Amino acid sequence: MSDGTNTRRGFLSFCTNCLLLILGLLVVAPAVAYVWAPLRRKRGDGGSGGDFVDLGSVADFPLGAWTLRALELVQEDGWKKTPIRHSVYVRRLGGGDPAFEVLSPICSHLGCPINWHPERKQFVCPCHGGIFADDGRFKSGPPPRSMDLLPFEVRAGRLRVRWQDFKIGVAERIPVTA
Numbered sequence: 001m002s003d004g005t006n007t008r009r010g011f012l013s014f015c016t017n018c019l020l021l022i023l024g025l026l027v028v029a030p031a032v033a034y035v036w037a038p039l040r041r042k043r044g045d046g047g048s049g050g051d052f053v054d055l056g057s058v059a060d061f062p063l064g065a066w067t068l069r070a071l072e073l074v075q076e077d078g079w080k081k082t083p084i085r086h087s088v089y090v091r092r093l094g095g096g097d098p099a100f101e102v103l104s105p106i107c108s109h110l111g112c113p114i115n116w117h118p119e120r121k122q123f124v125c126p127c128h129g130g131i132f133a134d135d136g137r138f139k140s141g142p143p144p145r146s147m148d149l150l151p152f153e154v155r156a157g158r159l160r161v162r163w164q165d166f167k168i169g170v171a172e173r174i175p176v177t178a
């Protein structure tokens with residue numbers, strides 16, 4: 001065999017190995033990324049402390065009136081995704097800062113959903129008769145504190161709200177993390 005043949009054979013062998021290595025990486029890399037990505041992701045925020053969720057255009061909210069809006073989250077736990085739906089009370093204020101009030105409907109007594117009664121201009125908890133003023137302040141009954149305000153932001157003319165759970169049965173407003 002000539003040196004030229006050996007050199008050509010060595011070069012072809014080198015090229016073949018490189019090609020196999022590249023093909024191997026193309027097969028393995030996506031599989032590793034698929035397995036690794038959910039593990040790196042933070043646990044979902046179906047409970048609290050997550051991202052702001054778009055609730056619609058500012059103009060969709062009537063001035064000075066409470067409306068109940070759905071707020072949908074996706075709780076991620078590894079590969080499992082669970083949709084979670086909350087409700088929030090929203091009232092657009094007449095300009096100024098803050099432009100909105102956003103309240104959690106969860107009663108601080110035992111966690112029942114609070115109802116808005118426009119004719120009485122009061123929030124009333126149907127479970128044990130807790131009563132709150134039209135800005136969510138505690139008025140009477142067993143709840144230990146006022147209704148919980150939720151964080152919001154107005155961005156590009158749209159209202160975005162962040163869901164937060166709070167500890168029930170206590171006077172302090174203590175955020176509950178997932």
Ligand code: FES
Binds near residue numbers: 126128143
């Ligand atoms: S749960 Fe609301 S008053 Fe008891």
